[in-house]
Amino acid sequence: MGGESSYPLLYSTEDESSSLAPKFPLASITSSVFSGNEKGFSHKSENCSAINGESGLNFGEFQDEGPRLSLISEATERQRVKVYAEVLRSYEELQSRIDRLEEAKSRILSYTPGAWAEKIDGMDLREYDIPNITSLLLIGPKGSGKSSLINKISRVLENDIFLSGRAQVSWNSSTEDGTYFLHEYVIPRGSGSFCLYDTRSLSDDCSENRKMLARWMLKGVRHGELVKRKSDSKDLKARLKCKAWRSRPSSQVRDINFVIFVVNGLSVLESMDRVDGKKKEYSQMIATNFNNPLLSFKDDKPIVVITHGDLLSLSDRVRIRVYLGELLGVPPTRQIFDIPESNDSATELAIVDMLIYCLERADRNLPPKNLFVGEVPSFRCMLLCIVLAMAVVVHVYRLHAHQPRAPIAPSPTDVDWHRIRHLWLG
Template sequence: MKYDNLDDLDRSPCSISFDDSIRRRRRGRGYHEIMRSYLSVELRKGTLGEAKRKILSYTPGAWIEEVGGLRRSDYKLPKTTTLLLIGPRGSGKSSLVNRISGVFEANKVSSVRAQVSYNSFVENGTYFLQEYMIPRGSASFCLYDTRSLSDNSSDNYEMLKSWITKGVRHGELVIRDSDSPSFIKSMKCKASQCGYWSREARMVNFVIFVVNGVSVLKTMGDSNADEQYTYMLANTFSCPYLSFKDAKPVVVFTHGDILSRSERARVRIHLGELLGIPPDKQVFDIPDKFDAPTKLTILDMLQYSLEHADRNLPCKNRTLEKVVAVFQVVFLVGIFLLTLYFAHRLQKLMGKAMHRKHAHESETPLDWHSIRHLWLG
């Protein structure tokens, strides 16, 4: 068989068969690694308290790796590390907020802080950005629950661009260009009635991408399934604004409690291949449960997110700092010299006044014109 170019050679039956074989081997190895990770979490249940204490001891910048000659003081440390939750409608972002909060709170009722949509097929959800300090009352890190992603990729692009470049504000209304005028009007009316949103914008430090494991499995097993969901996941995940340097978002898939463990492993492998990330290390399976393995998985996911948030903090602008420092020194020296000058002039003024008094040059009291004449010499 003759091939005109290397592209044709790459598409030969032998190379296709070889690629498929390598892909199957990789999937098989990944499947066994993921199944072992489930067993590992079960065996690590006794370390739950230690894992929780590690997260509770976290402060912004605490896990910075001092490499390349850089130290912790070289980075811009936020007051609070901000983790942004994004995902399609029905992915379980608000439920995830409640499960994370519940890991640190004994009262199950008080840990239900985010409003959960009971029926994901109904057009509702989170329309106002919501900030949740974790744990409650702490200032170490927070989660931001957001409006669901749209089927319109341009809507998602503009929404993510705004959040990442301008920051997020608690209580801020999120509307899209594709929203109907009546919907925008009603939501703005509701926003005006609510009245308040935070004036302080928090810059996003890392992103948690939340997906519905059942929806993903459906697209895997049904050749006639709508590919829009898969396309939207891959297209949104590849948005450059979501990556911090080379660090891509962490992925959490939910609703795994209604799937078998084998199906959950397949979902993780598929998401790893679709999004280009290691499925056993960057895709976390957090089902709608509240047992010890789930809590430990949540803590592992938080540790991964906070470590990468710290690792990719921006460095301070040393040139600007030096310019500001020089300006401050010049300003202080100028104030000092002006003080000396006015003190000297005042001393001369007092000396002239005393001299005129003793010489009886004038018996009239000093008025404003006389003082001005003496001051100007």
């Protein structure tokens, strides 16, 4: 997935990535991988040499180097070569599908919440808890490009590449400025199909991220809600307090239906190539937060969007997707989307593919309306009815016990002997 405005340069000789074609032709590697030709997997094969020399995957480090060869089996190396070829081929397939871009857009624009839900065991659509609007949550580290991605999605679906940005973009990720209030963006504007939630960047403290993500995933999100942390500096807390007094969060709470994890391709590449512990922390932080079980919907993990690919060569972009696929345990060709800052049709198609994937998963994992389904839950319903009946009985009894009683009027036949004695004694 993903496009690049300079994609045709892959077959020229002027660009660094273009040198990939003569020495590492896509047809050559895919044919050797999928044809079952065992010679194609040889350590000294032309294909593996091309991968090692041009892509930077460094498969050659596992060649005949004594003990290092025992660290990885030949089958694992074959699998990596296959995955690399699949990812590389996905860029070519994306280009071949550009003529279907408008058809894919129309599918998104005609979407309504629950329209793509799968019927399970004969359940009718009315039996699902369908939201008024499908909510997609964007999360990611500082400088990952969440706000820029929202602006790009809005421009693509509104067919206006010159549309002013709806989300405020932070141009200097080294400062503390960024997104501190949750922002809801209905896509397209004025529709009621789905919305994107821009969020505050993930913290370096994983415990703070767990609390923040748990609050959003379990309790929902509200437009305009301030996101504060204990680790915020005093100066930042003061500035946020000044910003918060003039804003009031929406009373509408929305449940999250799917998650989009956004990462900066430049930062991932730097983390891959450096042995420095500080640089490796970026990959570790991504893996820790991505594998938070609250972000998954049943077996469906979040999707990954790689940004800033326009600043990288094609070979590096392929390396990043293969690396993240191994790191996060998701298929790089289907669940990792390369969306660079390019205004070309291939990038637009990658965006639409990404949204279709998210909305399909959101509808597929809608919860049923009935909390209790089956024999055992029916017993729970009966038990709940008994408890409610007992509660009503106790409530009525308490009302009756605390009701003030009217004084008993004296009977006409009663004799007031104290008064008679008083009158008699005079």
